[in-house]
Amino acid sequence: xxxxxxxxxxxxxxxxxxxxxxxxxxxxxxxxxxxxxxxxxxxxxxxxxxxxxxxxxxxxxxxxxxxxxxxxxxxxxxxxxxxxxxxxxxxxxxxxxxxxxxxxxxxxxxxxxxxxxxxxxxxxxxxxxxxxxxxxxxxxxxxxxxxxxxxxxxxxxxxxxxxxxxxxxxxxxxxxxxxxxxxxxxxxxxxxxxxxxxxxxxxxxxxxxxxxxxxxxxxxxxxxxxxxxxxxxxxx
Numbered sequence: 001x002x003x004x005x006x007x008x009x010x011x012x013x014x015x016x017x018x019x020x021x022x023x024x025x026x027x028x029x030x031x032x033x034x035x036x037x038x039x040x041x042x043x044x045x046x047x048x049x050x051x052x053x054x055x056x057x058x059x060x061x062x063x064x065x066x067x068x069x070x071x072x073x074x075x076x077x078x079x080x081x082x083x084x085x086x087x088x089x090x091x092x093x094x095x096x097x098x099x100x101x102x103x104x105x106x107x108x109x110x111x112x113x114x115x116x117x118x119x120x121x122x123x124x125x126x127x128x129x130x131x132x133x134x135x136x137x138x139x140x141x142x143x144x145x146x147x148x149x150x151x152x153x154x155x156x157x158x159x160x161x162x163x164x165x166x167x168x169x170x171x172x173x174x175x176x177x178x179x180x181x182x183x184x185x186x187x188x189x190x191x192x193x194x195x196x197x198x199x200x201x202x203x204x205x206x207x208x209x210x211x212x213x214x215x216x217x218x219x220x221x222x223x224x225x226x227x228x229x230x231x232x233x234x235x236x
Contacts, residue, residue: 051080
């Protein structure tokens with residue numbers, strides 16, 4: 001059994017192998033935890049040469065709340081010099097996806113949680129940001145980064161036998177108020193939105209259908225709630 005208080009706190013924090021450097025409390029009750037990894041080297045992302053350790057720089061990363069208290073990490077990231085004189089990358093910062101993805105300001109677990117809250121439960125980005133104690137862009141960037149992978153996965157839709165199509169005026173754009181249209185593709189049997197494609201012609205929905213598994217491509221019954229009657233001709 002571990003009895004060292006610092007190591008106990010590191011394990012409870014649950015971020016893998018890290019060094020816990022300190023904890024402070026803000027007047028609003030939120031917590032600040034300073035961490036670093038024990039890394040002494042990392043390969044250059046461009047040429048794969050082993051980097052030489054340089055100084056550390058701090059990055060603030062928002063994490064999931066702990067005991068209903070907002071939590072922000074100050075991650076002291078190691079910088080490395082690339083010894084390869086032919087490499088265009090002269091220096092780079094350590095990367096540890098288990099803690100936080102590169103270029104995002106949320107921990108990996110917080111980003112996954114935020115994506116679930118917005119994508120599955122329909123919460124607004126601003127409400128999730130308020131709960132974690134960060135700005136709107138921090139949550140939105142994470143939801144886009146994690147959500148695009150899920151949206152682009154063909155298996156996310158499952159078996160659909162009845163499609164509903166409905167074109168809508170999305171926005172009037174620019175000085176001359178150009179009309180920008182979109183077509184919503186829905187599972188008309190289960191009554192939920194599957195996807196949206198640009199335009200109001202048959203081209204985009206047909207392309208969408210062709211990207212589905214071949215076993216389903218010609219099993220769709222198409223119901224049109226607008227005026228894309230030519231789609232039926234395109235599929236057949």
